[in-house]
Amino acid sequence: AQSVSQHNHHVILSEAASLELGCNYSYGGTVNLFWYVQYPGQHLQLLLKYFSGDPLVKGIKGFEAEFIKSKFSFNLRKPSVQWSDTAEYFCGGGADGLTFGKGTHLIIQP
Amino acid sequence: ETGVTQSPTHLIKTRGQQVTLRCSSQSGHNTVSWYQQALGQGPQFIFQYYREEENGRGNFPPRFSGLQFPNYSSELNVNALELDDSALYLCASSQGRDGTYGYTFGSGTRLTVV
Numbered sequence A: 001a002q003s004v005s006q007h008n009h010h011v012i013l014s015e016a017a018s019l020e021l022g023c024n025y026s027y028g029g030t031v032n033l034f035w036y037v038q039y040p041g042q043h044l045q046l047l048l049k050y051f052s053g054d055p056l057v058k059g060i061k062g063f064e065a066e067f068i069k070s071k072f073s074f075n076l077r078k079p080s081v082q083w084s085d086t087a088e089y090f091c092g093g094g095a096d097g098l099t100f101g102k103g104t105h106l107i108i109q110p
Numbered sequence B: 001e002t003g004v005t006q007s008p009t010h011l012i013k014t015r016g017q018q019v020t021l022r023c024s025s026q027s028g029h030n031t032v033s034w035y036q037q038a039l040g041q042g043p044q045f046i047f048q049y050y051r052e053e054e055n056g057r058g059n060f061p062p063r064f065s066g067l068q069f070p071n072y073s074s075e076l077n078v079n080a081l082e083l084d085d086s087a088l089y090l091c092a093s094s095q096g097r098d099g100t101y102g103y104t105f106g107s108g109t110r111l112t113v114v
Helices: none
Strands: A003-006 A010-014 A019-021 A023-026 A035-038 A047-051 A056-058 A066-068 A073-077 A087-093 A105-110 B005-006 B010-013 B019-024 B031-037 B044-049 B051-058 B064-068 B072-080 B085-094 B110-114
Touching: A003 A087, A019 A105, A023 A035, A023 A087, A035 A066, A035 A073, A047 A056, A047 A066, A047 A073, A047 B085, A073 A087, A073 B031, B010 B019, B019 B085, B019 B110, B031 B072, B044 B064, B072 B085
Parallel strands: A010 A105, B010 B110
Antiparallel strands: A003 A023, A019 A073, A023 A073, A035 A047, A035 A087, A056 A066, A066 A073, A087 A105, B005 B019, B019 B072, B031 B044, B031 B085, B044 B051, B064 B072, B085 B110
């Protein structure tokens, strides 16, 4: 069965700090990986996705993620966070429907 | 282009009742999937429909059922509601059956079972 796990459930950072959120997947077959963000009171929005090709994927709002096949990882990064990045972040994967991790609650302190 | 719209936004039902939630997919999308998101948890995959046929199902009992219509809108039906069914129900649509282009999510229906 496919599974996705996120390492950090709560992260608190100061503005301008660098961010890395961990995500590991465990399933075979086609690798489709996503990161979604859920701002307070809003719906899930796609940050970036990976299906094939360049393992370094650029997304919206300055986010990027690197697919490392040997480590089954797809970590999300941002070099300098802003207060507006405070949100819930979900890693997900799958083809016929998405399997999500439990999410990471990110708080950016001014 | 319009996004994914779900109705109703909030709903209160009594244990044992049945409920139908509705979703209109984004224009041009032919795949719809449904998720249950309990408070503080990630969305859990219920099932997915591609061109009116179910092409994927998560670990949910048969009392969770669905339909996709020719215009690619969809319904989620839950029979014999239980207290643990209280959650945010999310609908997502995509183009193509494997989500290659990514999934667009609606704002969800908040179901409370009392």
